[in-house]
Amino acid sequence: MxxxxxxxxxxxxxxxxxxxxxxxxxxxxxxxxxxxxxxxxxxxxYHNKDWLEKPPDRRKLTELLARWWVFHGKSHHHGEVERQRLTSIIANLAEMGIKRADQLTRKAIMNYRVMMLDRGLKPSSVNRQCAIMSGMLTKLINAEEYQNPNPFHEVKAFKEAETDMTFLSADEMESLLSRLGGDDLKAVMLCLATGGRWNEVASLKGEHVIGGKVIFMKTKNGKRRAVPIDTALEAEVKTRATGRLFYPSYMNARAVLKEIKPDLPNGQALHVLRHTFATHFMMNGGNIITLQRILGHATIQQTMVYAHFAPEFLQDAVRFNPLTGAGRYGKKP
Missing domain, CATH: 3.30.160 (Double Stranded RNA Binding Domain)
Structure with missing residues (x-):
């Protein structure tokens, strides 16, 4: 030393x-x-003496945020957005008098959740806030910048109600495409053809569309994924070899979509294009594992919300129910 x-x-x-x-x-x-x-x-x-208990970390949460930024945030493509979210959460905690890491106990977290619910946040939104804070501490633990247990691991997340999910019918898709033009039309067609998120599609470059495939680089989970497309669609959208392909207007495409389908669930907007791809993929006989890879879902559980659209999904309920067995409806198996 x-x-x-x-x-x-x-x-x-x-x-x-x-x-x-x-x-x-x-x-x-x-x-x-x-x-x-x-x-x-x-x-x-930082001692390695198991018989000595490490003291509580009395650093301010803002200090931990600064260390998170150094070791993780500044090198992550969503780092700045995440830092803004963490700053907002830490400010909310400060309103409750929770400013230091040692004050972030299980009880304090539960009180914070109640406060957020009282402010009108949904349980899913509160869960996300806790997950964001937990993620920050986990990154610091992995970087050996935080030595205490992650207190968010002691708090069970709220049970969330399943969100409404809708999709466009064939007629609605035709109506949408007929009312769009230029870059907006190209972006919507690629969303419907690949299941890509709007921001993934909108940021595509010429070098990302090659050999009959679209390669999404800036994805939600940071992992690249490639999705095949029709050669005619490739020729229509790839207007240059390099550089950004188009500059679609989110607001314009969203406004047209809302006119065609005014009863869209809250918070979905253009994300319904991704749902539409996945739903029609399964209705047309697609494989659920293939769909998981196309959408880039980390777990199959995320993709299983589309499983019931498969033609044969749970058809055994019709074939093997007791009324069918008694000969009242249908044919006996």
């Missing part, structure tokens, strides 16, 4: 709190006092 004065007047800490085989921690400070405080913090929190 050492605190060394550098040529620029700062002080560098170089320490291995778990011995020569352990992790090496180095950091620079403007004063020797700050460096000494940091050394004491490291020796107390």
């Amino acid at each position: 050492s605190i060394k004065r550098l040529n620029d007047g700062r002080y560098e800490v170089d320490i291995r709190p778990q011995g020569v085989e352990g992790k090496r921690i180095r950091r620079k400070f403007s004063s020797k006092g700050e460096a000494s405080i940091f050394v004491r913090h490291i020796l107390v929190n």
Whole structure:
């Protein structure tokens, strides 16, 4: 362990709190006092002595957010959006007097959830907020920047009601396509042909459409996925070899869609194009595992919401129910 004065007047800490085989921690400070405080913090929190309990983390949540940004947020393509969400949640917690990590107990989290529900948030929205905070702490734990257990793991999520989900019929699709033009039409056609999200399709470049496939790069889970398309559609949408292909208007496409289908469930809007692809894929006899890969779902449970659209889904209920067996309806199996 050492605190060394550098040529620029700062002080560098170089320490291995778990011995020569352990992790090496180095950091620079403007004063020797700050460096000494940091050394004491490291020796107390980063030891490998199982018989010594690690003390509560008394850092401010805003400090943890800053460390999350350094180790994860700034290098993630959704990092800035996530930071804004975390900042808002931390501000809400501060209204309750929860400003430090050690104050973020199971009871405090449960009180926070009640406060958010009282403000009119849906259980699903509260669950998402808790998941976002939990994710921040998990990233810090993985980066060895947070040494205490994740308190959000002790709180069971609210049970969420299944959201309404609709899709466009063949006639509604024809009506929608006939009323759009230019870039809006191209984007909607690609959404219906690939199941891509609007922002995934809208940001496509010429180099992402090649060999009869659309390659989605900026996806929700960060993983690339490729979806085949018809050669005629490829020729229609690929107007240049490189660079962004089009600049569709979300608001215009949404307005036309709402005129055609005014009873869309709240919060769906153009996401109904993705539902339409998945629904017709299953109705036409598509495979549920293939659909999972096309949509880029992490688990098959996410894709199973479309399973009941398959032609043969649960047909055994008709063939094997007791009325059929008694010869009252249908044919005996």
